[in-house]
Amino acid sequence: xxxxxxxxxxxxxxxxxxxxxxxxxxxxxxxxxxxxxxxxxxxxxxxxxxxxxxxxxxxxxxxxxxxxxxxxxxxxxxxxxxxxxxxxxxxxxxxxxxxxxxxxxxxxxxxxxxxxxxxxxxxxxxxxxxxxxxxxxxxxxxxxxxxxxxxxxxxxxxxxxxxxxxxxxxxxxxxxxxxxxxxxxxxxxxxxxxxxxxxxxxxxxxxxxxxxxxxxxxxxxxxxxxxxxxxxxxxxxxxxxxxxxxxxxxxxxxxxxxxxxxxxxxxxxxxxxxxxxxxxxxxxxxxxxxxxxxxxxxxxxxxxxxxxxxxxxxxxxxxxxxxxxxxxxxxxxxxxxxxxxxxxxxxxxxxxxxxxxxxxxxxxxxxxxxxxxxxxxxxxxxxxxxxxxxxxxxxxxxxxxxxxxxxxxxxxxxxxxxxxxxxxxxxxxxxxxxxxxxxxxxxxxxxxxxxxxxxxxxxxxxxxxxxxxxxxxxxxxxxxxxxxxxxxxxxxxxxxxxxxxxxxxxxxxxxxxxxxxxxxxxxxxxxxxxxxxxxxxxxxxxxxxxxxxxxxxxxxxxxxxxxxxxxxxxxxxxxxxxxxxxxxxxxxxxxxxxxxxxxxxxxxxxxxxxxxxxxxxxxxxxxxxxxxxxxxxxxxxxxxxxxxxxxxxxxxxxxxxxxxxxxxxxxxxxxxxxxxxxxxxxxxxxxxxxxxxxxxxxxxxxxxxxxxxxxx
Amino acid sequence: xxxxxxxxxxxxxxxxxxxxxxxxxxxxxxxxxxxxxxxxxxxxxxxxxxxxxxxxxxxxxxxxxxxxxxxxxxxxxxxxxxxxxxxxxxxxxxxxxxxxxxxxxxxxxxx
Numbered sequence: 001x002x003x004x005x006x007x008x009x010x011x012x013x014x015x016x017x018x019x020x021x022x023x024x025x026x027x028x029x030x031x032x033x034x035x036x037x038x039x040x041x042x043x044x045x046x047x048x049x050x051x052x053x054x055x056x057x058x059x060x061x062x063x064x065x066x067x068x069x070x071x072x073x074x075x076x077x078x079x080x081x082x083x084x085x086x087x088x089x090x091x092x093x094x095x096x097x098x099x100x101x102x103x104x105x106x107x108x109x110x111x112x113x114x115x116x117x118x119x120x121x122x123x124x125x126x127x128x129x130x131x132x133x134x135x136x137x138x139x140x141x142x143x144x145x146x147x148x149x150x151x152x153x154x155x156x157x158x159x160x161x162x163x164x165x166x167x168x169x170x171x172x173x174x175x176x177x178x179x180x181x182x183x184x185x186x187x188x189x190x191x192x193x194x195x196x197x198x199x200x201x202x203x204x205x206x207x208x209x210x211x212x213x214x215x216x217x218x219x220x221x222x223x224x225x226x227x228x229x230x231x232x233x234x235x236x237x238x239x240x241x242x243x244x245x246x247x248x249x250x251x252x253x254x255x256x257x258x259x260x261x262x263x264x265x266x267x268x269x270x271x272x273x274x275x276x277x278x279x280x281x282x283x284x285x286x287x288x289x290x291x292x293x294x295x296x297x298x299x300x301x302x303x304x305x306x307x308x309x310x311x312x313x314x315x316x317x318x319x320x321x322x323x324x325x326x327x328x329x330x331x332x333x334x335x336x337x338x339x340x341x342x343x344x345x346x347x348x349x350x351x352x353x354x355x356x357x358x359x360x361x362x363x364x365x366x367x368x369x370x371x372x373x374x375x376x377x378x379x380x381x382x383x384x385x386x387x388x389x390x391x392x393x394x395x396x397x398x399x400x401x402x403x404x405x406x407x408x409x410x411x412x413x414x415x416x417x418x419x420x421x422x423x424x425x426x427x428x429x430x431x432x433x434x435x436x437x438x439x440x441x442x443x444x445x446x447x448x449x450x451x452x453x454x455x456x457x458x459x460x461x462x463x464x465x466x467x468x469x470x471x472x473x474x475x476x477x478x479x480x481x482x483x484x485x486x487x488x489x490x491x492x493x494x495x496x497x498x499x500x501x502x503x504x505x506x507x508x509x510x511x512x513x514x515x516x517x518x519x520x521x522x523x524x525x526x527x528x529x530x531x532x533x534x535x536x537x538x539x540x541x542x543x544x545x546x547x548x549x550x551x552x553x554x555x556x557x558x559x560x561x562x563x564x565x566x567x568x569x570x571x572x573x574x575x576x577x578x579x580x581x582x583x584x585x586x587x588x589x590x591x592x593x594x595x596x597x598x599x600x601x602x603x604x605x606x607x608x609x610x611x612x613x614x615x616x617x618x619x620x621x622x623x624x625x626x627x628x629x630x631x632x633x634x635x636x637x638x639x640x641x642x643x644x645x646x647x648x649x650x651x652x653x654x655x656x657x658x659x660x661x662x663x664x665x666x667x668x669x670x671x672x673x674x675x676x677x678x679x680x681x682x683x684x685x686x687x688x689x690x691x692x693x694x695x696x697x698x699x700x701x702x703x704x705x706x707x708x709x710x711x712x
Numbered sequence: 713x714x715x716x717x718x719x720x721x722x723x724x725x726x727x728x729x730x731x732x733x734x735x736x737x738x739x740x741x742x743x744x745x746x747x748x749x750x751x752x753x754x755x756x757x758x759x760x761x762x763x764x765x766x767x768x769x770x771x772x773x774x775x776x777x778x779x780x781x782x783x784x785x786x787x788x789x790x791x792x793x794x795x796x797x798x799x800x801x802x803x804x805x806x807x808x809x810x811x812x813x814x815x816x817x818x819x820x821x822x823x
Contacts, residue, residue, distance in 0.1 A: 014755060
């Protein structure tokens with residue numbers, strides 16, 4: 001029963017800040033749930049029986065309140081569209097004071113739910129009415145004012161699902177296509193369109209795409225004539241850059257653009273013809289579709305949950321298009337904008353995003369799968385030059401996945417192909433090298449990747465020093481090798497791996513263009529210059545100095561600019577000499593992993609006759625730790641699940657090990673006592689590297705690698 | 713694992729280490745949660761929203777805050793209570809020496 005009226009104060013700006021605070025609280029509760037779940041049961045002792053459930057309940061409450069407060073905010077803005085606080089245009093906070101009856105009490109959940117449903121229905125009706133007004137103008141409304149009003153109202157409510165649903169439902173796909181053509185065709189009737197029209201309609205359509213499923217039926221009618229199955233996608237071009245569209249819609253549009261979609265739908269861009277509105281003007285159907293395609297690819301790239309899976313599916317197309325752009329003249333390329341040269345930066349941006357840090361966080365499995373596919377296709381793909389943009393994108397992917405790249409180089413175990421989430425992604429170092437070479441040939445990513453390699457090498461050494469502090473104290477006696485030898489070798493491997501790729505890239509560049517056009521000779525000279533600069537900057541004695549030397553801010557545009565400004569006679573002798581010296585200094589040890597494992601097995605087999613000397617190291621905090629070399633006593637084997645010793649107490653074949661056995665085996669192989677007692681190390685790992693500097697050695701130190709051809 | 717210590721024949725109490733880690737995590741999380749609630753209430757009390765619905769909301773939210781922080785407090789108390797009775801080191805054959813130890817931190821992506 002209705003009570004007396006009560007005073008109600010609602011300030012949209014305050015509500016907006018409360019929505020933000022509540023959203024943050026909700027996120028906090030969700031991360032907290034994950035962070036504390038692991039601690040909730042310490043073995044069989046339940047620490048806090050009710051606490052996790054209680055936190056979950058609070059999380060559910062916060063999630064509900066985010067929606068409820070948002071609804072309240074939208075209602076407040078709708079009730080007071082004139083209030084500046086509602087649009088936030090002036091920044092002033094206008095407080096609306098209304099009188100409500102106690103019937104408006106939203107105390108219990110029951111009434112709140114009813115009120116929410118009612119509010120949604122009201123919002124939908126309001127949206128419908130707005131579209132109605134747009135579609136059926138009154139007699140005295142001028143066209144431009146009508147559009148301006150519509151955009152202004154929609155601007156305030158573009159994030160209100162109910163309102164947006166009503167508006168776009170009433171408009172329908174055909175109506176929307178007509179409106180967009182009217183607004184955005186420069187040769188069309190609306191020569192002066194309301195400001196922000198693209199942004200507002202885009203935000204609204206983005207919300208709509210998440211409220212409604214924009215199925216094939218909807219897309220099939222998205223054309224001005226309503227011709228079944230012909231999608232006038234170009235009309236969406238101005239909109240896609242605004243708001244967050246549903247991944248399903250973006251994926252569908254992408255498949256239509258690449259021509260891989262099944263079904264009756266066809267991407268016709270912009271229909272031309274008798275009533276197609278193609279008059280003279282800067283707006284051409286081709287340019288519009290190209291613009292749309294680039295925006296679509298960038299929208300997909302900005303969606304980290306979609307980018308990896310989408311790019312994986314279309315990877316052959318992306319790589320092939322890049323080769324055609326670089327190698328074929330315009331007239332010989334296949335028709336269709338998905339192959340066009342103008343789209344190359346957008347295609348490369350998609351590749352970089354699919355293997356980028358955001359995708360790695362948002363959908364780790366799909367991102368891993370994409371990188372594995374990219375490395376495999378980069379290693380085994382058909383030969384051919386790819387564009388500098390794609391090379392830079394490769395570099396960004398390698399930078400994000402550098403831990404896996406370096407794990408593939410340094411692990412003493414063979415790649416574990418059965419498990420794509422293993423360190424190194426189950427890929428061989430040689431496969432990674434192919435991608436690295438391709439990337440380095442663009443030049444732009446060389447300094448960044450060099451910095452990665454040097455940092456990783458320095459980190460491995462630092463870890464080794466931390467883990468074996470004080471092993472050579474006076475009373476310790478003599479060991480066959482330092483327990484840090486393996487780490488030194490691994491650090492050296494990373495630097496050598498990178499340096500080899502650098503030289504291979506330079507040689508490939510020289511081979512390709514030995515007798516090429518002047519343009520190509522200029523490019524080669526600039527690239528050699530960059531690669532040599534990178535090589536010279538590497539100063540392994542000082543990580544800081546190296547990072548300062550390497551100008552890691554090199555981009556495709558800077559490289560292209562240097563190519564343009566270079567003269568054909570840019571001398572390359574000095575660059576060649578630096579790279580040749582680097583080649584000499586690198587020690588490549590193919591297959592060291594297998595030899596190293598065999599040497600450890602021998603060491604372990606003979607422990608009866610030549611016992612392993614324990615290694616005692618400072619474990620920090622004044623304690624010491626003794627490594628005996630026995631995987632059980634040293635804590636590498638903790639139970640049957642990770643026991644990698646088989647019959648005869650010897651390691652079983654690494655291919656037959658389970659993931660847990662593998663990781664225990666790997667840790668044991670690198671443990672201080674095993675490394676320090678291995679007197680075979682000098683022969684297995686080459687001369688024990690006292691330094692990891694590729695030490696610009698004398699002629700006799702030339703590598704044994706059969707691929708060594710020299711630069712000259 | 714062999715440790716050289718003044719007390720031979722003993723091993724670290726891994727169970728105690730696990731409880732210590734849990735206590736540290738709970739205390740840190742309680743602090744952050746209290747701040748998040750504080751920010752929310754600062755907005756709610758600023759006077760931009762008043763009326764019966766606002767009052768109801770305030771009461772509900774205050775109840776949620778008390779319950780959530782209280783749950784974390786009792787959790788922390790349980791940890792402290794356990795620590796009182798746990799020795800730092802135990803005998804090698806004690807099951808607590810073989811306890812898996814502190815829970816690993818949740819994986820926060822690639823470095």
